[in-house]
Amino acid sequence: MLKLSALELLSPARDAQTGIAAIDHGADAVYIGGPAFGARAAAGNTLDEIARLAEYAHRYDARVFLALNTLFTNEELPLARKLAFDAADAGVDVLILQDMGLLAGPLPDIELHASTQCDIRTPEKAVFLEKAGFSQMVVARELSLDEVARIRARLSPETRIEYFIHGALCVSYSGQCYMSEALVHRSANRGACAQLCRLPYDVSTEAGVPLYKKKHVLSLRDNNQTEHLEALVDAGVSSFKIEGRLKDASYVKNITAWYRNALDAIIARRPELSRSSAGRSTFTFEPSPEKSFNRGRTDYFIDGRKFDAPYDLAELETPKAAGAPVGILRAIEPKSLLLKPRDGVTLANGDGLTYRTAEGDVRGFSANRIEPAAKGLVRVYPREATERLSGLLVGATILRNRDQAFSKLMAGDTARRRIxxxxxxxxxxxxxxxxxxxxxxxxxxxxxxxxxxxxxxxxxxxxxxxxxxxxxxxxxxxxxxxxxxxxxxxxxxxxxxxxxxxxxxxxxxxxxxxRRGTSRKTPVAASENPYPEPILGFNANVANDAARDFYAAHGARVTAPAFEIKPVANAPLMTCRHCVRAQLKLCPKMVKAFPEILEKTDRALLRPEPLILTNSAGERFRAEFHCRRSPCEMTITKC
Structure with a gap:
Protein backbone atom coordinates (compact mmCIF):
# COMPACT_ATOMS: atom_id res chain seq x y z
CA MET A 1 0.00 0.00 0.00
CA LEU A 2 1.38 3.41 -0.93
CA LYS A 3 2.02 5.97 1.78
CA LEU A 4 -0.03 9.15 1.75
CA SER A 5 3.16 11.13 1.17
CA ALA A 6 3.95 9.21 -2.05
CA LEU A 7 2.33 11.49 -4.62
CA GLU A 8 0.86 9.82 -7.68
CA LEU A 9 0.30 11.49 -11.05
CA LEU A 10 -2.50 9.50 -12.68
CA SER A 11 -2.93 9.85 -16.44
CA PRO A 12 -5.58 8.56 -18.85
CA ALA A 13 -4.88 5.90 -21.47
CA ARG A 14 -7.19 5.55 -24.45
CA ASP A 15 -5.12 2.55 -25.50
CA ALA A 16 -1.87 0.82 -24.56
CA GLN A 17 0.30 3.04 -26.73
CA THR A 18 -1.16 6.18 -25.18
CA GLY A 19 -0.61 4.66 -21.75
CA ILE A 20 3.03 3.95 -22.58
CA ALA A 21 3.39 7.57 -23.73
CA ALA A 22 1.93 8.70 -20.40
CA ILE A 23 4.49 6.59 -18.51
CA ASP A 24 7.34 7.99 -20.61
CA HIS A 25 6.16 11.53 -19.87
CA GLY A 26 6.14 11.03 -16.13
CA ALA A 27 2.90 9.36 -15.06
CA ASP A 28 3.12 7.31 -11.87
CA ALA A 29 -0.01 5.41 -12.88
CA VAL A 30 -2.42 5.17 -15.80
CA TYR A 31 -6.08 4.21 -15.97
CA ILE A 32 -7.48 2.36 -18.96
CA GLY A 33 -10.67 0.64 -20.09
CA GLY A 34 -10.86 -3.08 -20.78
CA PRO A 35 -12.86 -4.99 -23.40
CA ALA A 36 -16.11 -3.91 -21.70
CA PHE A 37 -17.72 -2.20 -18.70
CA GLY A 38 -15.65 1.00 -18.57
CA ALA A 39 -17.31 4.39 -18.09
CA ARG A 40 -16.06 5.40 -21.56
CA ALA A 41 -17.67 2.86 -23.88
CA ALA A 42 -15.63 4.14 -26.84
CA ALA A 43 -12.31 3.46 -25.10
CA GLY A 44 -12.08 -0.33 -24.86
CA ASN A 45 -8.92 -2.43 -25.07
CA THR A 46 -8.01 -6.10 -25.30
CA LEU A 47 -6.44 -7.90 -22.37
CA ASP A 48 -3.30 -8.49 -24.44
CA GLU A 49 -2.90 -4.74 -24.89
CA ILE A 50 -3.47 -4.16 -21.18
CA ALA A 51 -0.84 -6.79 -20.39
CA ARG A 52 1.61 -4.99 -22.70
CA LEU A 53 0.94 -1.72 -20.92
CA ALA A 54 1.30 -3.30 -17.47
CA GLU A 55 4.62 -4.91 -18.36
CA TYR A 56 5.95 -1.53 -19.51
CA ALA A 57 4.58 0.42 -16.54
CA HIS A 58 5.98 -2.03 -14.00
CA ARG A 59 9.52 -1.40 -15.27
CA TYR A 60 9.20 1.98 -13.56
CA ASP A 61 7.14 0.75 -10.57
CA ALA A 62 4.19 2.56 -12.13
CA ARG A 63 0.70 1.12 -11.74
CA VAL A 64 -2.14 0.30 -14.13
CA PHE A 65 -5.77 0.86 -13.10
CA LEU A 66 -8.61 -0.84 -14.94
CA ALA A 67 -11.81 1.20 -15.18
CA LEU A 68 -14.54 -1.34 -14.44
CA ASN A 69 -16.86 1.40 -13.30
CA THR A 70 -20.21 1.00 -15.03
CA LEU A 71 -23.42 -0.47 -13.67
CA PHE A 72 -24.11 -4.16 -14.32
CA THR A 73 -27.33 -6.03 -14.89
CA ASN A 74 -27.80 -9.44 -13.27
CA GLU A 75 -26.71 -11.06 -16.53
CA GLU A 76 -23.60 -8.88 -16.86
CA LEU A 77 -22.34 -9.23 -13.31
CA PRO A 78 -20.65 -12.67 -13.79
CA LEU A 79 -18.98 -11.36 -16.96
CA ALA A 80 -17.68 -8.30 -15.12
CA ARG A 81 -16.36 -10.50 -12.32
CA LYS A 82 -14.53 -12.73 -14.82
CA LEU A 83 -13.05 -9.65 -16.47
CA ALA A 84 -11.75 -8.52 -13.07
CA PHE A 85 -9.83 -11.78 -12.63
CA ASP A 86 -8.58 -11.75 -16.23
CA ALA A 87 -7.34 -8.18 -15.79
CA ALA A 88 -5.46 -9.13 -12.63
CA ASP A 89 -3.83 -11.99 -14.53
CA ALA A 90 -2.82 -9.47 -17.21
CA GLY A 91 -0.95 -7.42 -14.61
CA VAL A 92 -3.52 -4.78 -13.64
CA ASP A 93 -2.84 -3.37 -10.16
CA VAL A 94 -6.17 -1.69 -9.38
CA LEU A 95 -9.86 -2.02 -10.22
CA ILE A 96 -11.92 1.19 -10.31
CA LEU A 97 -15.50 0.25 -9.36
CA GLN A 98 -18.92 1.87 -9.07
CA ASP A 99 -21.31 -1.08 -8.77
CA MET A 100 -21.45 -2.50 -5.24
CA GLY A 101 -22.81 -5.76 -6.66
CA LEU A 102 -19.22 -6.76 -7.46
CA LEU A 103 -18.35 -6.71 -3.76
CA ALA A 104 -20.86 -9.45 -3.03
CA GLY A 105 -18.75 -12.16 -4.65
CA PRO A 106 -15.12 -13.12 -5.26
CA LEU A 107 -12.70 -10.58 -6.68
CA PRO A 108 -8.95 -10.76 -7.33
CA ASP A 109 -6.64 -9.76 -4.50
CA ILE A 110 -5.75 -6.32 -5.85
CA GLU A 111 -6.68 -2.83 -4.74
CA LEU A 112 -10.20 -1.53 -5.24
CA HIS A 113 -10.73 2.17 -5.87
CA ALA A 114 -14.11 3.87 -5.49
CA SER A 115 -14.95 5.57 -8.80
CA THR A 116 -16.01 9.18 -9.11
CA GLN A 117 -19.33 7.61 -10.18
CA CYS A 118 -19.78 6.64 -6.52
CA ASP A 119 -20.55 10.33 -5.83
CA ILE A 120 -18.25 10.76 -2.83
CA ARG A 121 -19.05 14.14 -1.30
CA THR A 122 -19.14 13.50 2.43
CA PRO A 123 -16.83 12.02 5.08
CA GLU A 124 -19.58 9.55 5.98
CA LYS A 125 -19.75 8.15 2.44
CA ALA A 126 -15.96 7.93 2.20
CA VAL A 127 -15.63 6.15 5.56
CA PHE A 128 -18.33 3.66 4.55
CA LEU A 129 -16.53 2.83 1.31
CA GLU A 130 -13.21 2.52 3.11
CA LYS A 131 -14.70 -0.01 5.51
CA ALA A 132 -16.29 -1.82 2.56
CA GLY A 133 -12.80 -2.53 1.18
CA PHE A 134 -11.80 0.45 -0.99
CA SER A 135 -8.22 1.73 -0.74
CA GLN A 136 -8.59 4.97 -2.69
CA MET A 137 -11.47 7.43 -3.03
CA VAL A 138 -12.05 9.39 -6.24
CA VAL A 139 -13.88 12.25 -4.58
CA ALA A 140 -16.34 14.49 -6.40
CA ARG A 141 -14.79 17.13 -8.64
CA GLU A 142 -16.95 19.78 -6.96
CA LEU A 143 -15.30 19.46 -3.55
CA SER A 144 -13.44 22.39 -2.05
CA LEU A 145 -10.15 22.15 -0.21
CA ASP A 146 -11.98 22.32 3.11
CA GLU A 147 -14.32 19.48 2.12
CA VAL A 148 -11.39 17.32 1.00
CA ALA A 149 -9.61 18.01 4.29
CA ARG A 150 -12.69 16.98 6.27
CA ILE A 151 -12.82 13.66 4.39
CA ARG A 152 -9.08 13.14 4.89
CA ALA A 153 -9.46 13.67 8.64
CA ARG A 154 -11.99 10.84 8.88
CA LEU A 155 -10.10 8.25 6.81
CA SER A 156 -7.38 5.93 8.06
CA PRO A 157 -3.73 6.60 7.07
CA GLU A 158 -3.87 3.61 4.69
CA THR A 159 -6.62 5.09 2.52
CA ARG A 160 -5.73 7.62 -0.16
CA ILE A 161 -7.72 10.41 -1.81
CA GLU A 162 -7.72 10.89 -5.58
CA TYR A 163 -8.73 14.25 -7.08
CA PHE A 164 -9.27 15.40 -10.67
CA ILE A 165 -6.81 18.18 -11.46
CA HIS A 166 -7.31 18.65 -15.19
CA GLY A 167 -9.72 18.10 -18.06
CA ALA A 168 -13.39 18.17 -18.91
CA LEU A 169 -15.93 18.75 -16.14
CA CYS A 170 -19.33 17.09 -15.92
CA VAL A 171 -21.90 19.69 -14.92
CA SER A 172 -23.77 17.19 -12.75
CA TYR A 173 -22.32 15.29 -9.84
CA SER A 174 -20.81 12.16 -11.38
CA GLY A 175 -23.13 9.19 -10.99
CA GLN A 176 -26.10 11.54 -10.60
CA CYS A 177 -26.73 12.50 -14.24
CA TYR A 178 -29.65 10.81 -15.97
CA MET A 179 -30.41 13.25 -18.79
CA SER A 180 -28.68 11.23 -21.51
CA GLU A 181 -30.46 8.03 -20.46
CA ALA A 182 -33.83 9.79 -20.17
CA LEU A 183 -33.68 11.48 -23.57
CA VAL A 184 -31.70 9.18 -25.86
CA HIS A 185 -31.28 5.96 -23.82
CA ARG A 186 -27.53 6.40 -23.53
CA SER A 187 -26.57 6.01 -19.91
CA ALA A 188 -23.78 8.07 -18.38
CA ASN A 189 -23.58 5.40 -15.68
CA ARG A 190 -22.93 2.77 -18.34
CA GLY A 191 -20.30 4.64 -20.32
CA ALA A 192 -22.42 6.03 -23.15
CA CYS A 193 -23.17 9.67 -22.22
CA ALA A 194 -24.46 11.75 -25.15
CA GLN A 195 -23.11 14.96 -23.54
CA LEU A 196 -26.38 16.87 -23.79
CA CYS A 197 -24.87 19.39 -21.39
CA ARG A 198 -22.71 20.65 -24.27
CA LEU A 199 -25.76 21.74 -26.31
CA PRO A 200 -27.11 25.32 -26.51
CA TYR A 201 -30.30 26.19 -24.63
CA ASP A 202 -32.75 29.07 -24.68
CA VAL A 203 -33.38 30.39 -21.18
CA SER A 204 -36.69 31.86 -20.06
CA THR A 205 -38.75 32.40 -16.93
CA GLU A 206 -41.56 30.03 -16.03
CA ALA A 207 -43.95 32.71 -17.24
CA GLY A 208 -42.35 32.52 -20.67
CA VAL A 209 -40.28 35.71 -20.59
CA PRO A 210 -37.23 35.06 -22.81
CA LEU A 211 -33.88 35.85 -21.23
CA TYR A 212 -31.18 34.33 -23.43
CA LYS A 213 -31.04 32.53 -26.79
CA LYS A 214 -28.81 29.59 -27.68
CA LYS A 215 -26.41 29.79 -24.77
CA HIS A 216 -24.31 26.85 -23.56
CA VAL A 217 -25.37 27.40 -19.97
CA LEU A 218 -24.54 23.82 -18.88
CA SER A 219 -21.22 23.48 -20.73
CA LEU A 220 -18.45 24.04 -18.20
CA ARG A 221 -14.95 25.22 -18.91
CA ASP A 222 -12.16 22.72 -18.37
CA ASN A 223 -10.67 21.98 -14.99
CA ASN A 224 -7.14 23.26 -14.33
CA GLN A 225 -5.76 23.03 -10.79
CA THR A 226 -2.16 24.00 -11.57
CA GLU A 227 -2.21 26.80 -9.00
CA HIS A 228 -3.68 24.60 -6.26
CA LEU A 229 -1.57 21.43 -6.35
CA GLU A 230 0.31 22.13 -3.13
CA ALA A 231 -2.88 23.17 -1.37
CA LEU A 232 -4.42 19.88 -2.46
CA VAL A 233 -1.43 18.03 -1.02
CA ASP A 234 -1.95 19.85 2.26
CA ALA A 235 -5.67 19.02 2.19
CA GLY A 236 -4.84 15.34 1.95
CA VAL A 237 -4.82 14.44 -1.76
CA SER A 238 -2.26 11.79 -2.74
CA SER A 239 -3.34 10.93 -6.29
CA PHE A 240 -3.66 13.66 -8.91
CA LYS A 241 -5.88 12.61 -11.79
CA ILE A 242 -5.96 13.92 -15.35
CA GLU A 243 -9.27 13.41 -17.17
CA GLY A 244 -9.30 12.21 -20.76
CA ARG A 245 -9.61 8.51 -21.67
CA LEU A 246 -10.91 9.60 -25.07
CA LYS A 247 -8.06 12.06 -25.68
CA ASP A 248 -5.22 11.43 -28.11
CA ALA A 249 -1.56 10.81 -27.30
CA SER A 250 -0.56 14.42 -27.97
CA TYR A 251 -2.90 15.65 -25.23
CA VAL A 252 -1.76 12.97 -22.79
CA LYS A 253 1.92 13.67 -23.44
CA ASN A 254 1.59 17.43 -23.03
CA ILE A 255 -0.67 17.50 -19.99
CA THR A 256 1.18 14.70 -18.20
CA ALA A 257 4.50 16.47 -18.73
CA TRP A 258 3.01 19.75 -17.47
CA TYR A 259 1.84 18.28 -14.18
CA ARG A 260 4.97 16.12 -13.84
CA ASN A 261 7.05 19.28 -13.76
CA ALA A 262 4.65 20.98 -11.35
CA LEU A 263 4.52 18.07 -8.87
CA ASP A 264 8.29 17.52 -9.06
CA ALA A 265 8.82 21.16 -8.10
CA ILE A 266 6.70 20.63 -4.98
CA ILE A 267 8.46 17.38 -4.07
CA ALA A 268 11.87 19.00 -4.54
CA ARG A 269 11.22 21.59 -1.83
CA ARG A 270 9.35 19.29 0.55
CA PRO A 271 11.53 16.35 1.66
CA GLU A 272 8.62 14.60 3.40
CA LEU A 273 7.03 14.00 -0.02
CA SER A 274 8.10 11.52 -2.71
CA ARG A 275 7.05 10.12 -6.05
CA SER A 276 5.16 6.84 -6.12
CA SER A 277 7.13 5.45 -9.08
CA ALA A 278 10.73 5.35 -10.26
CA GLY A 279 12.57 7.23 -12.96
CA ARG A 280 12.70 10.75 -14.27
CA SER A 281 11.51 12.05 -17.60
CA THR A 282 13.14 14.55 -19.90
CA PHE A 283 11.16 16.25 -22.66
CA THR A 284 12.02 17.57 -26.11
CA PHE A 285 9.31 20.23 -25.85
CA GLU A 286 7.99 22.84 -23.42
CA PRO A 287 4.72 21.55 -21.93
CA SER A 288 1.81 23.98 -22.06
CA PRO A 289 -1.89 23.20 -21.39
CA GLU A 290 -2.91 26.01 -23.73
CA LYS A 291 -1.52 24.04 -26.67
CA SER A 292 -3.87 21.08 -26.10
CA PHE A 293 -7.63 20.98 -26.54
CA ASN A 294 -9.35 23.04 -23.86
CA ARG A 295 -12.54 25.00 -23.39
CA GLY A 296 -10.88 27.68 -21.33
CA ARG A 297 -9.93 27.04 -17.74
CA THR A 298 -11.56 27.09 -14.32
CA ASP A 299 -10.48 25.94 -10.88
CA TYR A 300 -14.17 25.19 -10.26
CA PHE A 301 -15.14 25.14 -6.57
CA ILE A 302 -11.68 24.52 -5.12
CA ASP A 303 -12.14 27.55 -2.82
CA GLY A 304 -15.84 26.91 -2.28
CA ARG A 305 -18.70 29.03 -3.56
CA LYS A 306 -17.77 32.70 -3.24
CA PHE A 307 -20.63 35.15 -3.78
CA ASP A 308 -18.28 38.15 -3.73
CA ALA A 309 -16.25 36.87 -6.70
CA PRO A 310 -17.18 36.81 -10.40
CA TYR A 311 -18.86 33.60 -11.51
CA ASP A 312 -17.80 32.39 -14.94
CA LEU A 313 -17.71 28.59 -15.01
CA ALA A 314 -19.56 27.97 -18.28
CA GLU A 315 -18.31 28.84 -21.75
CA LEU A 316 -21.60 30.27 -22.98
CA GLU A 317 -20.81 30.69 -26.66
CA THR A 318 -19.30 27.35 -27.60
CA PRO A 319 -18.45 23.90 -26.20
CA LYS A 320 -15.48 23.73 -28.55
CA ALA A 321 -11.89 24.84 -28.05
CA ALA A 322 -11.57 28.49 -29.07
CA GLY A 323 -7.82 28.42 -28.49
CA ALA A 324 -5.25 30.93 -27.29
CA PRO A 325 -4.95 34.48 -28.72
CA VAL A 326 -2.24 34.76 -31.37
CA GLY A 327 -2.80 38.21 -32.91
CA ILE A 328 -5.04 41.04 -34.08
CA LEU A 329 -6.67 41.21 -37.52
CA ARG A 330 -5.48 44.35 -39.38
CA ALA A 331 -7.08 43.94 -42.80
CA ILE A 332 -9.41 41.70 -44.82
CA GLU A 333 -8.47 41.30 -48.47
CA PRO A 334 -10.20 39.24 -51.20
CA LYS A 335 -7.93 36.22 -50.81
CA SER A 336 -6.06 36.82 -47.59
CA LEU A 337 -6.03 38.35 -44.13
CA LEU A 338 -3.37 40.61 -42.64
CA LEU A 339 -2.59 39.74 -39.06
CA LYS A 340 -0.38 41.34 -36.42
CA PRO A 341 0.98 38.39 -34.40
CA ARG A 342 1.53 38.63 -30.67
CA ASP A 343 5.11 38.81 -29.46
CA GLY A 344 6.71 35.39 -29.55
CA VAL A 345 3.95 33.83 -31.69
CA THR A 346 4.89 32.06 -34.93
CA LEU A 347 2.09 30.94 -37.22
CA ALA A 348 2.42 27.96 -39.57
CA ASN A 349 0.68 26.47 -42.59
CA GLY A 350 -2.20 24.32 -41.39
CA ASP A 351 -2.88 26.20 -38.17
CA GLY A 352 -6.49 26.22 -37.00
CA LEU A 353 -7.61 29.79 -36.27
CA THR A 354 -10.79 31.07 -34.62
CA TYR A 355 -12.53 34.38 -33.91
CA ARG A 356 -15.61 35.65 -32.10
CA THR A 357 -18.37 37.48 -33.92
CA ALA A 358 -20.10 40.56 -32.53
CA GLU A 359 -22.86 38.22 -31.30
CA GLY A 360 -20.29 36.19 -29.37
CA ASP A 361 -20.33 33.12 -31.63
CA VAL A 362 -17.01 31.31 -32.14
CA ARG A 363 -16.14 30.50 -35.74
CA GLY A 364 -13.00 29.16 -37.31
CA PHE A 365 -10.94 28.46 -40.40
CA SER A 366 -7.73 26.73 -41.42
CA ALA A 367 -4.69 28.67 -42.54
CA ASN A 368 -3.79 27.17 -45.91
CA ARG A 369 -0.64 29.28 -46.20
CA ILE A 370 1.23 31.80 -44.05
CA GLU A 371 3.58 34.40 -45.53
CA PRO A 372 5.47 37.33 -44.01
CA ALA A 373 4.16 40.80 -44.89
CA ALA A 374 5.39 44.35 -44.33
CA LYS A 375 5.64 46.12 -40.95
CA GLY A 376 5.75 42.99 -38.83
CA LEU A 377 2.47 41.60 -40.22
CA VAL A 378 1.80 38.16 -41.65
CA ARG A 379 -0.49 37.30 -44.55
CA VAL A 380 -2.87 34.42 -43.88
CA TYR A 381 -4.47 32.61 -46.82
CA PRO A 382 -7.56 30.75 -45.51
CA ARG A 383 -8.71 27.56 -47.19
CA GLU A 384 -11.97 29.31 -47.99
CA ALA A 385 -12.68 32.71 -49.53
CA THR A 386 -12.48 35.54 -47.01
CA GLU A 387 -16.01 36.71 -47.87
CA ARG A 388 -17.29 33.42 -46.46
CA LEU A 389 -15.82 34.17 -43.02
CA SER A 390 -19.05 35.65 -41.72
CA GLY A 391 -18.87 37.96 -38.76
CA LEU A 392 -15.12 38.50 -39.07
CA LEU A 393 -14.22 42.17 -38.50
CA VAL A 394 -11.01 44.16 -38.65
CA GLY A 395 -9.65 44.54 -35.12
CA ALA A 396 -10.84 41.10 -34.03
CA THR A 397 -8.61 39.01 -31.80
CA ILE A 398 -7.55 35.88 -33.69
CA LEU A 399 -7.05 32.72 -31.67
CA ARG A 400 -5.39 29.41 -32.50
CA ASN A 401 -6.95 26.09 -31.50
CA ARG A 402 -4.65 23.91 -33.60
CA ASP A 403 -0.93 24.62 -33.53
CA GLN A 404 0.36 22.69 -36.52
CA ALA A 405 4.03 22.95 -35.57
CA PHE A 406 3.30 21.72 -32.05
CA SER A 407 1.17 18.87 -33.41
CA LYS A 408 4.02 17.72 -35.65
CA LEU A 409 6.44 17.89 -32.76
CA MET A 410 4.14 15.88 -30.49
CA ALA A 411 3.70 13.17 -33.14
CA GLY A 412 7.35 12.18 -32.69
CA ASP A 413 9.42 10.94 -29.76
CA THR A 414 9.05 13.65 -27.14
CA ALA A 415 10.24 12.12 -23.88
CA ARG A 416 12.71 9.73 -22.38
CA ARG A 417 12.28 8.19 -18.93
CA ARG A 418 15.23 6.67 -17.12
CA ILE A 419 15.92 5.40 -13.60
CA ARG A 515 8.10 -4.95 -6.43
CA ARG A 516 5.15 -5.55 -4.18
CA GLY A 517 1.83 -6.13 -5.83
CA THR A 518 -1.13 -4.27 -4.38
CA SER A 519 -3.66 -6.21 -2.35
CA ARG A 520 -7.31 -5.75 -1.54
CA LYS A 521 -8.20 -4.04 1.73
CA THR A 522 -10.06 -6.41 4.04
CA PRO A 523 -13.63 -5.12 4.54
CA VAL A 524 -15.18 -4.97 7.99
CA ALA A 525 -18.32 -6.96 8.68
CA ALA A 526 -21.43 -5.46 7.12
CA SER A 527 -23.14 -5.35 10.52
CA GLU A 528 -20.35 -3.05 11.74
CA ASN A 529 -20.55 -0.74 8.73
CA PRO A 530 -24.06 0.69 8.31
CA TYR A 531 -24.70 2.74 5.18
CA PRO A 532 -25.05 6.48 6.00
CA GLU A 533 -28.61 6.57 4.61
CA PRO A 534 -31.27 4.04 5.64
CA ILE A 535 -33.51 4.51 2.57
CA LEU A 536 -32.12 4.57 -0.99
CA GLY A 537 -33.97 5.57 -4.15
CA PHE A 538 -33.18 5.26 -7.84
CA ASN A 539 -30.13 7.52 -7.54
CA ALA A 540 -28.29 4.83 -5.54
CA ASN A 541 -27.84 3.27 -9.00
CA VAL A 542 -28.73 -0.28 -7.98
CA ALA A 543 -28.92 -2.27 -11.21
CA ASN A 544 -28.63 -5.86 -9.97
CA ASP A 545 -29.83 -8.09 -7.13
CA ALA A 546 -26.35 -8.40 -5.64
CA ALA A 547 -26.06 -4.64 -5.21
CA ARG A 548 -29.49 -4.50 -3.58
CA ASP A 549 -28.48 -7.28 -1.20
CA PHE A 550 -25.21 -5.48 -0.46
CA TYR A 551 -27.04 -2.37 0.73
CA ALA A 552 -29.54 -4.48 2.67
CA ALA A 553 -26.68 -6.19 4.51
CA HIS A 554 -25.43 -2.74 5.44
CA GLY A 555 -28.79 -1.69 6.83
CA ALA A 556 -30.19 0.30 3.87
CA ARG A 557 -33.42 -0.47 2.06
CA VAL A 558 -33.48 0.14 -1.72
CA THR A 559 -36.92 1.41 -2.74
CA ALA A 560 -36.29 1.73 -6.48
CA PRO A 561 -33.84 0.22 -8.96
CA ALA A 562 -31.44 2.28 -11.07
CA PHE A 563 -32.93 4.76 -13.53
CA GLU A 564 -31.51 2.60 -16.32
CA ILE A 565 -33.59 -0.35 -15.10
CA LYS A 566 -36.79 1.57 -14.42
CA PRO A 567 -37.05 5.27 -15.39
CA VAL A 568 -38.59 7.56 -12.79
CA ALA A 569 -41.13 10.19 -13.85
CA ASN A 570 -40.28 13.78 -12.89
CA ALA A 571 -36.94 12.74 -11.46
CA PRO A 572 -34.04 15.20 -11.20
CA LEU A 573 -31.98 14.41 -14.27
CA MET A 574 -29.02 16.44 -13.02
CA THR A 575 -27.88 17.64 -9.62
CA CYS A 576 -25.24 20.33 -9.85
CA ARG A 577 -23.25 22.87 -7.90
CA HIS A 578 -22.99 24.88 -11.06
CA CYS A 579 -25.71 27.53 -11.11
CA VAL A 580 -27.31 28.88 -14.28
CA ARG A 581 -28.57 31.91 -12.35
CA ALA A 582 -25.07 32.78 -11.17
CA GLN A 583 -23.67 32.28 -14.67
CA LEU A 584 -26.29 34.65 -16.10
CA LYS A 585 -25.79 37.18 -13.26
CA LEU A 586 -29.25 36.50 -11.85
CA CYS A 587 -28.11 35.17 -8.46
CA PRO A 588 -29.68 37.10 -5.53
CA LYS A 589 -26.73 36.23 -3.27
CA MET A 590 -24.34 38.14 -5.53
CA VAL A 591 -26.17 41.47 -5.51
CA LYS A 592 -24.46 42.75 -2.35
CA ALA A 593 -20.99 42.34 -3.87
CA PHE A 594 -22.08 43.40 -7.36
CA PRO A 595 -24.69 46.17 -6.99
CA GLU A 596 -24.39 46.95 -10.70
CA ILE A 597 -26.54 43.86 -11.28
CA LEU A 598 -29.54 45.80 -10.00
CA GLU A 599 -28.80 48.60 -12.45
CA LYS A 600 -29.17 46.25 -15.40
CA THR A 601 -31.70 43.70 -14.15
CA ASP A 602 -35.33 43.80 -13.14
CA ARG A 603 -35.41 43.01 -9.41
CA ALA A 604 -38.15 40.42 -10.02
CA LEU A 605 -35.73 38.33 -12.11
CA LEU A 606 -33.42 38.01 -9.12
CA ARG A 607 -35.82 35.92 -7.10
CA PRO A 608 -34.49 32.34 -6.93
CA GLU A 609 -37.41 31.00 -8.93
CA PRO A 610 -37.04 28.21 -11.50
CA LEU A 611 -35.89 28.92 -15.04
CA ILE A 612 -36.82 27.01 -18.19
CA LEU A 613 -34.13 25.66 -20.52
CA THR A 614 -35.22 24.72 -24.05
CA ASN A 615 -33.01 22.88 -26.53
CA SER A 616 -33.12 23.07 -30.32
CA ALA A 617 -35.55 20.12 -30.45
CA GLY A 618 -38.05 22.04 -28.34
CA GLU A 619 -37.53 19.86 -25.25
CA ARG A 620 -38.01 21.87 -22.09
CA PHE A 621 -36.26 21.47 -18.73
CA ARG A 622 -36.90 23.09 -15.39
CA ALA A 623 -33.86 24.38 -13.50
CA GLU A 624 -34.59 24.71 -9.80
CA PHE A 625 -32.30 26.55 -7.40
CA HIS A 626 -31.84 25.26 -3.88
CA CYS A 627 -30.24 28.32 -2.36
CA ARG A 628 -30.74 27.23 1.25
CA ARG A 629 -28.71 24.07 0.88
CA SER A 630 -25.13 24.24 2.01
CA PRO A 631 -23.57 24.39 -0.47
CA CYS A 632 -26.36 25.61 -2.72
CA GLU A 633 -27.34 23.37 -5.63
CA MET A 634 -29.31 23.32 -8.86
CA THR A 635 -31.43 20.44 -10.15
CA ILE A 636 -32.65 19.91 -13.73
CA THR A 637 -35.90 18.07 -14.46
CA LYS A 638 -37.82 17.42 -17.66
CA CYS A 639 -40.91 19.59 -18.06
Missing amino acids: PVTLAFTVTEDALDLVVTDGTSCGAASVAMELDPPANPEKNRASLAANLGKLGDTVYEAADILIPEDLDVFVPASIANQLRRAAVEELDRERILA
Missing part, protein backbone atom coordinates in the same frame (compact mmCIF):
# COMPACT_ATOMS: atom_id res chain seq x y z
CA PRO A 420 19.12 6.87 -12.12
CA VAL A 421 21.60 4.25 -10.90
CA THR A 422 25.04 4.24 -9.34
CA LEU A 423 27.68 1.88 -10.78
CA ALA A 424 30.52 0.93 -8.41
CA PHE A 425 33.53 -0.85 -9.94
CA THR A 426 36.09 -2.57 -7.73
CA VAL A 427 39.08 -4.86 -8.10
CA THR A 428 39.72 -7.91 -5.91
CA GLU A 429 42.74 -10.16 -5.84
CA ASP A 430 41.93 -11.99 -9.08
CA ALA A 431 38.63 -10.55 -10.32
CA LEU A 432 36.77 -7.44 -11.43
CA ASP A 433 33.48 -6.64 -9.72
CA LEU A 434 30.61 -4.30 -10.53
CA VAL A 435 27.57 -3.36 -8.43
CA VAL A 436 24.67 -1.39 -9.94
CA THR A 437 22.05 0.05 -7.58
CA ASP A 438 19.00 2.27 -7.85
CA GLY A 439 19.18 3.03 -4.14
CA THR A 440 16.84 0.22 -3.17
CA SER A 441 17.71 -2.83 -5.24
CA CYS A 442 21.08 -3.80 -6.64
CA GLY A 443 22.67 -6.14 -9.14
CA ALA A 444 26.22 -7.45 -9.05
CA ALA A 445 28.58 -9.17 -11.46
CA SER A 446 32.12 -10.48 -11.29
CA VAL A 447 34.67 -11.64 -13.84
CA ALA A 448 37.75 -13.65 -12.85
CA MET A 449 40.72 -12.88 -15.04
CA GLU A 450 44.39 -12.19 -15.10
CA LEU A 451 44.98 -8.65 -13.92
CA ASP A 452 47.45 -6.82 -16.14
CA PRO A 453 48.54 -3.21 -15.65
CA PRO A 454 47.32 -0.64 -18.21
CA ALA A 455 49.66 0.97 -20.70
CA ASN A 456 47.89 4.31 -20.18
CA PRO A 457 46.13 4.45 -16.77
CA GLU A 458 44.27 7.69 -17.47
CA LYS A 459 42.95 6.47 -20.83
CA ASN A 460 42.08 3.07 -19.31
CA ARG A 461 40.03 4.68 -16.54
CA ALA A 462 38.19 6.99 -18.96
CA SER A 463 37.43 4.09 -21.33
CA LEU A 464 36.09 1.99 -18.45
CA ALA A 465 33.78 4.80 -17.29
CA ALA A 466 32.48 5.27 -20.83
CA ASN A 467 31.77 1.58 -21.32
CA LEU A 468 30.09 1.14 -17.93
CA GLY A 469 27.86 4.11 -18.67
CA LYS A 470 26.45 2.66 -21.90
CA LEU A 471 22.95 2.06 -20.57
CA GLY A 472 21.04 3.37 -23.57
CA ASP A 473 19.12 0.15 -24.32
CA THR A 474 17.91 -0.18 -20.72
CA VAL A 475 15.55 1.80 -18.46
CA TYR A 476 18.54 3.13 -16.51
CA GLU A 477 20.90 6.07 -16.71
CA ALA A 478 24.18 6.48 -14.90
CA ALA A 479 23.83 9.03 -12.13
CA ASP A 480 27.28 8.19 -10.79
CA ILE A 481 30.11 5.86 -11.84
CA LEU A 482 32.56 5.02 -9.06
CA ILE A 483 35.99 3.79 -10.14
CA PRO A 484 39.03 3.68 -7.87
CA GLU A 485 41.28 6.67 -8.46
CA ASP A 486 44.36 4.41 -8.33
CA LEU A 487 43.02 1.79 -10.75
CA ASP A 488 46.06 -0.16 -11.97
CA VAL A 489 44.33 -2.94 -13.89
CA PHE A 490 43.65 -2.91 -17.63
CA VAL A 491 39.92 -3.50 -18.31
CA PRO A 492 39.13 -4.45 -21.92
CA ALA A 493 35.91 -2.98 -23.35
CA SER A 494 34.48 -6.49 -23.79
CA ILE A 495 34.91 -7.20 -20.07
CA ALA A 496 33.40 -3.85 -19.04
CA ASN A 497 30.40 -4.52 -21.27
CA GLN A 498 30.03 -8.05 -19.91
CA LEU A 499 30.06 -6.79 -16.32
CA ARG A 500 27.55 -4.04 -17.09
CA ARG A 501 25.11 -6.33 -18.87
CA ALA A 502 25.23 -9.00 -16.17
CA ALA A 503 24.85 -6.53 -13.29
CA VAL A 504 21.96 -4.75 -14.99
CA GLU A 505 20.20 -8.05 -15.70
CA GLU A 506 20.47 -8.96 -12.03
CA LEU A 507 19.22 -5.51 -11.03
CA ASP A 508 16.20 -6.06 -13.28
CA ARG A 509 15.48 -9.38 -11.55
CA GLU A 510 15.92 -7.89 -8.08
CA ARG A 511 13.62 -4.98 -8.86
CA ILE A 512 10.94 -7.40 -10.06
CA LEU A 513 11.29 -9.45 -6.87
CA ALA A 514 11.20 -6.31 -4.74
